[in-house]
Amino acid sequence: MTERYPGYDVLAKRRTPSWNEQTRQVIDHRLAITREPRYLLPELFNILDAVCARIVPQPGDRPPVPLAALVDTKLYTNMQDGFRYAEMPEQGEAWRRGLAALDEAALAHYEKRFPQISGEQQDDILRRMERGELSGGALGDMPAQMFFAHRVLLDIVSAYYAHPTAWSEFGFGGPASPRGYVRMGLDRRDPWEAVEAKPGEEETARHENARVR
Amino acid sequence: MRVSADPLAAPRAIGGRAPDVFKPGGWVEMRSYAEDDVVDFVVIGTGAGGGPLIARLAEQGFSVIGFDAGPYFRPLEDFASDEAEQQKLYWLDQRIIDGGNPIRMGGKNSGKAVGGSTVHFAMVSLRFRPEWFKSRSALGYGADWPLDWREMWDYYTRAEKALSIAGPVNYPWGPKRPRYPYRPHELNGAAELLARGAEAMGYKWTATPLATVSAPHGNSPPCVYRGFCRFGCSTNAKQSQLVTFIPRAIAAGAEIRDLAMVGRVETGPDGRATGVHYHREGRWRFQKARNIVVAGYAIETPRLLLASANDRYPDGLANSSGLVGKNLMTQSNQAVWGVMDKEVRWNKGPPSLAITEHWNYDDRKNFQGGYCWMAQGPLPVEWATVVTGSRKLWGAPLREQMMQYNHQVGLKMVGEMLPSERNQVTLTDEVDQYGLRIPRITYSWSDNDKALIQHALGEMQTSLELVGATDIFRQEDDTNHLAGTARMGSDPRSSVVSADCRSWDIPNLWICDGSVFPTVGGVNPSLTITAIALRTADRIKALATRGEL
Numbered sequence: 001m002t003e004r005y006p007g008y009d010v011l012a013k014r015r016t017p018s019w020n021e022q023t024r025q026v027i028d029h030r031l032a033i034t035r036e037p038r039y040l041l042p043e044l045f046n047i048l049d050a051v052c053a054r055i056v057p058q059p060g061d062r063p064p065v066p067l068a069a070l071v072d073t074k075l076y077t078n079m080q081d082g083f084r085y086a087e088m089p090e091q092g093e094a095w096r097r098g099l100a101a102l103d104e105a106a107l108a109h110y111e112k113r114f115p116q117i118s119g120e121q122q123d124d125i126l127r128r129m130e131r132g133e134l135s136g137g138a139l140g141d142m143p144a145q146m147f148f149a150h151r152v153l154l155d156i157v158s159a160y161y162a163h164p165t166a167w168s169e170f171g172f173g174g175p176a177s178p179r180g181y182v183r184m185g186l187d188r189r190d191p192w193e194a195v196e197a198k199p200g201e202e203e204t205a206r207h208e209n210a211r212v213r
Numbered sequence: 214m215r216v217s218a219d220p221l222a223a224p225r226a227i228g229g230r231a232p233d234v235f236k237p238g239g240w241v242e243m244r245s246y247a248e249d250d251v252v253d254f255v256v257i258g259t260g261a262g263g264g265p266l267i268a269r270l271a272e273q274g275f276s277v278i279g280f281d282a283g284p285y286f287r288p289l290e291d292f293a294s295d296e297a298e299q300q301k302l303y304w305l306d307q308r309i310i311d312g313g314n315p316i317r318m319g320g321k322n323s324g325k326a327v328g329g330s331t332v333h334f335a336m337v338s339l340r341f342r343p344e345w346f347k348s349r350s351a352l353g354y355g356a357d358w359p360l361d362w363r364e365m366w367d368y369y370t371r372a373e374k375a376l377s378i379a380g381p382v383n384y385p386w387g388p389k390r391p392r393y394p395y396r397p398h399e400l401n402g403a404a405e406l407l408a409r410g411a412e413a414m415g416y417k418w419t420a421t422p423l424a425t426v427s428a429p430h431g432n433s434p435p436c437v438y439r440g441f442c443r444f445g446c447s448t449n450a451k452q453s454q455l456v457t458f459i460p461r462a463i464a465a466g467a468e469i470r471d472l473a474m475v476g477r478v479e480t481g482p483d484g485r486a487t488g489v490h491y492h493r494e495g496r497w498r499f500q501k502a503r504n505i506v507v508a509g510y511a512i513e514t515p516r517l518l519l520a521s522a523n524d525r526y527p528d529g530l531a532n533s534s535g536l537v538g539k540n541l542m543t544q545s546n547q548a549v550w551g552v553m554d555k556e557v558r559w560n561k562g563p564p565s566l567a568i569t570e571h572w573n574y575d576d577r578k579n580f581q582g583g584y585c586w587m588a589q590g591p592l593p594v595e596w597a598t599v600v601t602g603s604r605k606l607w608g609a610p611l612r613e614q615m616m617q618y619n620h621q622v623g624l625k626m627v628g629e630m631l632p633s634e635r636n637q638v639t640l641t642d643e644v645d646q647y648g649l650r651i652p653r654i655t656y657s658w659s660d661n662d663k664a665l666i667q668h669a670l671g672e673m674q675t676s677l678e679l680v681g682a683t684d685i686f687r688q689e690d691d692t693n694h695l696a697g698t699a700r701m702g703s704d705p706r707s708s709v710v711s712a713d714c715r716s717w718d719i720p721n722l723w724i725c726d727g728s729v730f731p732t733v734g735g736v737n738p739s740l741t742i743t744a745i746a747l748r749t750a751d752r753i754k755a756l757a758t759r760g761e762l
């Protein structure tokens with residue numbers, strides 16, 4: 001994937017009128033999150049880590065967003081969604097069962113634990129789960145399809161796109177209080193918004209993005 | 214700026230003062246009542262229904278206490294510009310959902326804060342089409358309201374003035390209405406594209422009437438278009454209940470009790486309500502009252518009435534019709550999304566800056582009910598869940614789709630769903646953190662609901678195609694807003710409350726929120742809830758004057 005917003009870093013606006021103190025504190029806290037599991041046992045946490053790498057693959061040339069730790073924190077702090085499908089157990093129980101089921105499926109199909117099989121093999125297991133082809137065992141009566149859609153995708157993807165690293169990647173303007181935005185119309189950019197690189201003009205964009213404050 | 218201590222840890226509105234929402238660290242004096250004081254009104258819930266009612270009752274000289282299970286936020290100190298952090302504004306306590314089309318609860322249909330869901334609502338402030346108040350007799354579906362649209366038109370005008378609604382000089386649909394109190398907001402890129410698409414289809418469109426000020430009002434500065442508008446407004450431009458009617462209520466002598474969860478309404482030997490059991494500061498307490506108004510919205514209102522069942526009312530309070538919890542309605546909130554060559558940057562400004570209500574007013578269609586659509590601007594987390602939910606993308610394809618963020622455009626409907634008794638709120642045997650039974654929310658779309666949705670998806674897709682969007686896809690599963698579960702009517706056998714929001718069974722028990730809607734209409738419900746609350750306050754005053762309370 002070529003860089004579309006080269007050099008843009010939403011965190012460079014941290015000390016500008018686009019970020020108020022509340023926002024700085026919240027994001028600082030998110031960036032400082034502990035990498036160690038606090039809710040899941042290490043064995044399940046390792047499976048979660050492997051799942052995260054397939055759901056949101058991250059480039060190797062920057063520090064990764066610690067997705068497994070962010071999901072584990074959601075469970076540890078018991079951050080609820082506000083609803084539970086009647087077929088589903090509560091989120092912590094769902095994750096424990098679902099991760100163990102992925103491990104079982106990896107053993108059944110590839111005779112290795114989920115973290116030890118290749119990325120393509122992991123995708124194969126995940127797609128089986130997505131299609132609802134896994135059942136019984138650790139899943140119990142939890143529908144595999146629902147676990148995949150409403151826990152795996154929701155929790156991991158929500159964690160990634162709540163992270164400033166993701167915002168910088170796709171040029172999201174990010175927090176803007178109290179300054180807000182001024183140029184509202186189509187094809188208009190405020191000086192504190194990311195510059196998109198037109199093909200062949202990546203260096204110009206990089207230069208401009210260094211001045212985005 | 215100082216950042217205040219955790220508003221969830223302990224009540225803030227206590228000891229004769231409440232937070233001054235306009236001043237960091239500031240306080241306003243607040244009257245406080247003793248639990249032995251038999252106050253004229255206890256109002257349970259402080260949102261679009263409870264907020265105006267508390268203020269108007271207090272202004273008319275009644276003694277009033279407003280209860281809210283949620284915290285008392287200070288907008289200038291407590292609201293980060295962050296999707297994940299702002300989940301704290303939603304009602305996230307456990308609810309079980311089932312049925313053919315379970316309603317996902319949370320940010321789009323709940324709030325747990327003083328001010329209710331108006332603290333995070335998208336500010337869209339629309340009037341019903343007049344015929345919807347008589348949809349059974351005028352349009353042939355649903356149920357008639359016991360209200361006259363001409364009277365409601367006046368209360369809409371009052372609500373729009375109280376909330377300083379920013380909107381157009383001339384509204385393109387329905388009978389004449391006064392120009393909006395504040396000038397319309399400018400369009401963002403997403404709204405420009407709605408306008409172009411509507412014009413290409415021969416439909417009218419307009420700037421959406423919004424409850425965020427376009428010029429200063431009192432202590433509210435004009436909107437700065439920061440774009441985190443489905444969350445707490447950190448500048449106080451948004452005219453939520455928290456910064457409009459609640460401060461008015463306190464100034465007029467009402468008490469607000471935050472972090473106060475009402476678990477049961479008590480009735481006496483004569484069958485009348487006597488007070489409420491509520492949980493605050495770690496224990497259950499009891500407040501006496503002459504009248505009780507339940508304003509907890511379409512889940513918590515029936516939940517409380519059902520949970521208050523006793524020997525005299527074994528099926529729950531106000532439930533002789535058997536309709537408490539029944540006829541739950543949500544609104545269809547499907548969308549069509551696409552990609553523009555140009556940069557749209559749809560996150561700038563309020564998300565719904567332009568609207569077409571064409572299909573609310575054009576009856577040449579093969580289904581019942583209406584819908585509107587609005588421009589959209591989901592923030593990254595919400596957008597990512599749309600992409601994963603609707604396109605089933607994950608892995609590298611998900612990241613590639615997300616790279617299009619600044620070029621995305623979309624149209625999202627608010628559509629009418631028809632009432633049905635099988636869509637309902639009941640109680641499970643599981644209990645929550647207060648020891649109260651968790652609600653079960655059962656919902657299935659009817660064939661008519663599905664036909665309306667398909668019609669809207671086709672229309673919105675045409676609009677996007679006509680502005681040159683590519684890579685178009687449909688989001689087929691979303692819903693928002695709630696109504697029903699304690700409908701108003703003119704017959705005690707087929708409704709829970711009268712036109713005055715007074716329960717048929719217990720004369721000093723009232724219900725004042727979206728629960729009373731017999732039909733939900735094809736526009737966002739909050740302004741109608743507020744208009745009904747303003748009317749109810751006037752009716753209570755009139756009844757009191759005649760000695761009929």
